[in-house]
Amino acid sequence: MPNNTVNIPIPFSTIIIGTNDGEILIGTSEHDVIDGRGGNDNISGLIGNDAISGDKGNDTIDGGEGNDLIFGHDGYDSVSGGSGQDVLIGVNPTSGFGTFEQDILTGGADQDLFVLGDKNHVYYNDNDATTPGSGDYALITDFTPGQDVIELNGSAELYSLDFYTTSDGTIKADIVYDSGVAARGELIGILENVSPTLQLTDSSFIYQQNDYESLYNQIFTPLIDLPPGNYNNVTGVIITTFPPFPVYPFPIPGPVINTPPNIINGTRRNDILVGTDGRDIIYGFQGNDDLSGLGGNDSIFGGQGHDTISGGDGDDSLEGGLGNDVITGDAGNDFISGDQGNDDLSGGLGNDTISGGDGSDTLSGDEGNDDISGGNGNDQLSGGLGNDTILGEQGHDTISGGDGDDNLDGGSGSDVITGDAGNDVISGQQGNDVLSGGLGNDTLFGGQGQDSIAGGDGNDNIEGGNGHDVLSGGLGQDTISGGQGRDKLFGDAGSDLLSGGDGNDTLIGANISLGGAFEQDTLTGGSGGDRFILGDANKVYYDDGDPVSLGEFDYALITDFQADQDVIQLHGPIEYYKLDFYTTSQGSINAAVLYDPGVTARRELIGIIQDVSANLNLTDSSFVVV
Structure with missing residues (x-):
């Protein structure tokens, strides 16, 4: 040392x-x-x-x-x-x-x-x-x-x-x-x-x-200047007189019998070491080793080399050390650490704690409520069945929660995160992330960076954070907030709440392929010049196609339209539209946007603009047609 x-x-x-x-x-x-x-x-x-x-x-x-x-x-x-x-x-x-x-x-x-x-x-x-x-x-x-x-x-x-x-x-x-x-x-x-x-x-x-x-200062103060690591041959003055430790003279009721573990040491070569059905401590040391604990609560250390480690049944502690290791916890609540190298770590059955360490690792929790962290490197992390907590940490990581209510955090880097089935909480943090909620009522945060977020099926809560984000709610009644930046928000199927936040945002509440039929979306642009889409080059949104209905069951409610900076986009000739002004019980003026292509009894409500001036006109620059 x-x-x-x-x-x-x-x-x-x-x-x-x-x-x-x-x-x-x-x-x-x-x-x-x-x-x-x-x-x-x-x-x-x-x-x-x-x-x-x-x-x-x-x-x-x-x-x-x-x-x-x-x-x-x-x-x-x-x-x-x-x-x-x-x-x-x-x-x-x-x-x-x-x-x-x-x-x-x-x-x-x-x-x-x-x-x-x-x-x-x-x-x-x-x-x-x-x-x-x-x-x-x-x-x-x-x-x-x-x-x-x-x-x-x-x-x-x-x-x-x-x-x-x-x-x-x-x-x-x-x-x-x-x-x-x-x-x-x-x-x-x-x-x-x-x-x-x-x-x-x-x-x-x-x-x-x-x-x-x-007592604390005697033991730990001398270690302040030591760098991180393991020191097996301690030099210096060793005082062999034990201080009062434990400091209280315990009365001993009788002999305490503990079954000692089975200790197995490897060599510098490529070893095959197999434990027992009891508690084993296995050291691989150097070489590309194959280490197996079998039953019992085992502690296995791969050391240097590309090792294959299997804990077997029991609550095991498994550490790969240097090299590209393959570690499987099997049944039990295991602690697994890849340490350095590009490792493949699998928890197996049980509630496992898995840490990738340095390198680009593949980590799988399998069944159980697992705690998984990638560490440094571009990692692949999968929770499997159970309510898992997964941290990507540094690097560009790919994370899959699997079935269960998972908590997924990408950390730094541009990550791809999928919640899968369950009510998941997903956070991209730093980087340009791609987040997908999957099945369930999910909560998704983009964080910093230009993120792409899809809620999937379920009633999701989506927040873009900083950056120019693309946010899509998917099927369900979703709440979507763009945050800061020039964001593009898609409500998709279901009656959604869209809020652009700061920046010049584009808000599309409707499902584009279905045209928003039978949806009632609420669109709030926030600060900045925002664009509210009520139609595209192919169709009118919020038109149920019923020639005799007034369309009062499908429309977009625009809550904060500013005629001097916001724009409403419509499909087809402007002559097909009318503004119908009315005064609310609170005394404010709203405008109903009606689609009227000239067909008998075809006036279709597609939008309501809240709190506007009665001088608003469809020929103003606030309206564009495509």
């Missing part, structure tokens, strides 16, 4: 440093120090007595097996100790101390210490004497009195437990801090599913005044 000498006061064997982006960080079977740094990270300590800090971002942390010290640090964190005697601290113990955070703490198996205060600070205290502080607290999900311990600052007299029953019949308790200042009841913690006999004077609560700020 040249030029990266650190002094670590605890005998850890591996240091893992994250980047400022959200990523998956996985420890080893030894004692690790893991620092997530920025981004919304997913961190797993695996085996060993680990020290983990999520640092900035909304992190998900699992200590795994062993006695772990975990700091959620800044952000809304979800912290789980796993098996072993763990110390769980949701906050940054050096500043902030949990203000405006809502963390979730789960101890897991064995005896755990939940820290809600230290030597000098009450955690989750916003120091506002006028509010109850309900916006910052730790939710402790599995507190077991008589086994687990909660550490608080000060003494029991400063706190109270407020019990209440939820709608599902479980009992919760609010831990409220009260320093004696008026109106100072400050919520700092919530205990789920506890007995109402719990008392703050029980042995389940301690007031030891430990200094977690110093």
